Amino acid sequence: xxxxxxxxxxxxxxxxxxxxxxxxxxxxxxxxxxxxxxxxxxxxxxxxxxxxxxxxxxxxxxxxxxxxxxxxxxxxxxxxxxxxxxxxxxxxxxxxxxxxxxxxxxxxxxxxxxxxxxxxxxxxxxxxxxxxxxxxxxxxxxxxxxxxxxxxxxxxxxxxxxxxxxxxxxxxxxxxxxxxxx
Numbered sequence: 001x002x003x004x005x006x007x008x009x010x011x012x013x014x015x016x017x018x019x020x021x022x023x024x025x026x027x028x029x030x031x032x033x034x035x036x037x038x039x040x041x042x043x044x045x046x047x048x049x050x051x052x053x054x055x056x057x058x059x060x061x062x063x064x065x066x067x068x069x070x071x072x073x074x075x076x077x078x079x080x081x082x083x084x085x086x087x088x089x090x091x092x093x094x095x096x097x098x099x100x101x102x103x104x105x106x107x108x109x110x111x112x113x114x115x116x117x118x119x120x121x122x123x124x125x126x127x128x129x130x131x132x133x134x135x136x137x138x139x140x141x142x143x144x145x146x147x148x149x150x151x152x153x154x155x156x157x158x159x160x161x162x163x164x165x166x167x168x169x170x171x172x173x174x175x176x177x178x179x180x181x182x
Contacts, residue, residue, distance in 0.1 A: 004065075
């Protein structure tokens with residue numbers, strides 16, 4: 001059995017789970033998420049716990065078992081607590097600011113870069129060099145954060161760019177004789 005797939009998912013009291021065939025809808029204080037799962041995987045709700053089981057040990061069922069459980073756990077966590085990703089801007093003159101719902105980045109290009117998030121995502125700027133991405137869908141939060149990071153990925157030579165909070169950028173030496181001190 002899958003170590004991940006075997007674990008039950010504890011559903012908080014504020015969260016409601018509705019299972020209709022292959023579609024699972026999870027609603028809570030932060031919002032509602034719905035997803036369709038593979039028909040072979042069995043999902044059931046027992047005493048405030050979601051249990052996921054598979055019909056056989058075939059490789060495709062084994063891989064779907066842990067995946068289904070992880071996706072369900074992310075849905076339950078998302079509607080009850082939500083997900084957050086922090087991004088940091090490193091570089092002289094690099095800054096971020098909000099203009100209504102849009103995020104405006106000035107990261108060394110001739111024009112500022114505007115990013116409009118999907119309606120399920122909220123963006124916030126702390127100071128001028130930290131951007132917070134929040135939402136209930138873990139996939140969408142990660143994708144929006146990756147899109148923002150892709151505007152100016154971290155440079156391995158100078159260390160400038162947009163990076164995730166806590167991300168370590170390995171510095172390269174560059175040309176012989178030049179040493180960057182950090």
